[in-house]
Amino acid sequence: MKYLKPEEIIDAYLEGKVSVEQSDRLETWYLLKGEQSDYPEADHNYEALGNRMWENIQQDISDKTILNPYTTVKTVRLSWFKKVAIAASITLVSALAILYYTQKKTTPERFTISKEKDIAPGTNSAFLILADGKRVDLSKTNNGLLTTESGIEIIKKKNGELIYQAVSAHTKSNFTNTIETPKGGQYAIVLPDGSKVWLNAASSLTYPTTFSDTERRVTLKGEGYFEIAHVMDKSGKSRLPFVVATTDGRNAGQEIKVLGTHFNINSYPDEPLVRTTLLEGSIAVSTSAGKSVTLKPGQQSAFNGTNLQVSDADTDMAVAWKNGDFVFREDLNSAMRKVARWYDVDVIYTDSAPKKLMLGGWMSRETNISDVLDHIQATGKVHFTIVGRRVIVSE
């Protein structure tokens, strides 16, 4: 017999390196042991056990970002709003369902958030701040041509999109515009070079109405998804770089430099890390302290103000917002920060609120807040009360 130690036999078996006879014997042995074994005395609380293991599985899956076998970048060119519409029409699909399911069996009455106190989801709303400081509420203006600045037309489309279009040989100018979304708002903008930026709630993007000859530079606060157009420089020989600077509450800044690519930046001041997630192309991320990394598609960099770390990304999760979804693969607090920004609510944690509750699931964010909270609440681990625009979290 080749393998003498039982652990060697098992290992060889698991690696498929044993003879048919040995594998027959091992499998037979296993079956016999199975039937001979008595179930030991144990008083398992199945419900708690099932929930605990499920949480651990969710965590395992997201820790190792192995949820990503499915994460192929969708290149289907649906318009943003078509996507939102589709997302909204699909019934809420949620892995939380599992927890909900278990709970449903034992809890006859489900806690339901009162519909009277419900809060509607965010909308396509933003403010445009023009070079002269004029502030335009995009949700209140008519569709069509808003204004013309130095040979650039600014056009408001009906689907929550703002387009910059060069109409005449552009005069060099350093006009700067800013588009700013409130909490509960989102907007998309097509820059004069054809690059498109989706802005999540409570975010802003500052950009020149005409890019310079040496680089295309914008400044982001909050979260944005970028699809950068390839543009050649004046010489026509190399690509004109696109630079996104993020500034937030932190002292340390981050810059990313790209040539043409798709990526998401989350730089909210209430998030512990600035996360830059690359879907297509290649980008260089550098910090004001001089650190720099290059990301490959599917990778994410995380910047905490000092260190810049690269890991495999959960790209579905990073761009879920842009597709009109919530993807929660994180703890309750992190999920609630997303909820707070989108529904324009403040989240208040009581002493009894669960400290470490891992959530796993996705759902449309085009529904009222009660739908989202109901699903999280159905885990049975947390309770929400809506008071005005506050969500109180308790056990």
Add this chain to the structure above:
Amino acid sequence: MDADCAKLNDESLLLKLRSGDSASFAEIYQRYWPILFRHAFRMLKNDNEAEDVVQDTFTKLWKAAPELPTDTILAAYLYTIVRNQVLNIIARSSVQASYRTDLKKFMVDGYELTDHLTRERILSKLIEDEIQNLPSRMREVFELKRKQHLSYKEIADVMEISELTVKTQMNKAITILRKKLGNHIALFFTIL
């Protein structure tokens, strides 16, 4: 959502899972974790190790799903991973040293048991019988679910043999085992 998935048989669930559907993953977990846990616990007699087995099994399923061959039988696949996880723990854990001694002896003196397919079926039966041992409320739910979705008939259909053949082969295998083991095994495989 979950209600829709609950109506699907294992085959359709697996199909959805392969395309990354997490609701179907949740439904599969619901459908299988208790019996997988009971089986692992019965084998290992250790809570932590049994929990690890179940968690790793589902993690592996999720990870492997996109690559699984289309003709994969979900139950058989899960049972095999659980068995391999249990074996892996037996090989390593200090708690399971007695198994290793026993296995060593068996590998030398042991006898063989029919063919691979039959063993696979016995393993399925072994694990599925855990339904009977679940707390009563949980069992009711399970039986309802499982009766809809997995039966001997279905196994037979999938394996392209008659239901009778499944039963006959199982009986044959069991008779062999009975002879070898005598009567000290009280409740052996009972064919439904």
